[in-house]
Amino acid sequence: MILPLLLALAGAGSAPRAIHAEDWLTDADYPIAALTAGRSGRVVVGLTVSPEGRPMRCETVRSSGWAQLDERACTVLMKRARFGPAHDEGGAPVASMVMRQVTWAVSQPVAMAVPADLLLSVKGMPKDSTARAVAVRQVIGADGKIESCAIDTSSNVPSLDRVACAQAVEIAKEGPARDAGGAPVRTLRLVRILFSPAW
Secondary structure, eight states, X not given: OOEEEEEEOSOSTTSOEESSGGGSOOGGGSOHHHHHTTOOEEEEXXXXXXXXXXXXXXXXXXXXXXXXXXXHHHHHHHHHOOEEOEEOTTSOEEEEEEEEEEEEESSOOOXXXXXXXXXXXXXXXXXXXXXXXXXXXXXXXXXXXXXXXXXXEOOSOHHHHHHHHHHHHHHHTTOOOXXXXXXXXXXXXXXXXXXXXXX
């Protein structure tokens, strides 16, 4: 069975909301040459989403190892992906950046965990921690400066939340997303951080 899986890497809240994501990719989208050669792989792409909820730009963040599969993922998502737009703190629609994982699989797929944007190793988890994941919501101005950084989904441990926000600020130094013409745009970015005990 040929089945491209689409998994969200971002959380909810003010982030863009995927509309009918189950219809974005079909078996027919599998590149014929890759299918014939038995090629499969997992690609992570970054989509810049307009304030209207349409993709403006798609870039490969982590390659599947096959340029054909990477390019097809972006081509199809640019054509079909639609979102309920992100909103800033004031409720105004804003451009956003989301990541999506597309797994091109020739055989029956195996259940996979959704990866985080950032994995942080810590010496030990606090005893009172109930969650190991934190989602941080940032608004990055078109000038690249961080306008706000807030916890979107808490770990319920203040010390982990503070570390998560500090680390997400480091990721934001990449700057704002860019529109189809390459111009920087004010961007909402949701960063999912997973804490893992160091072994």
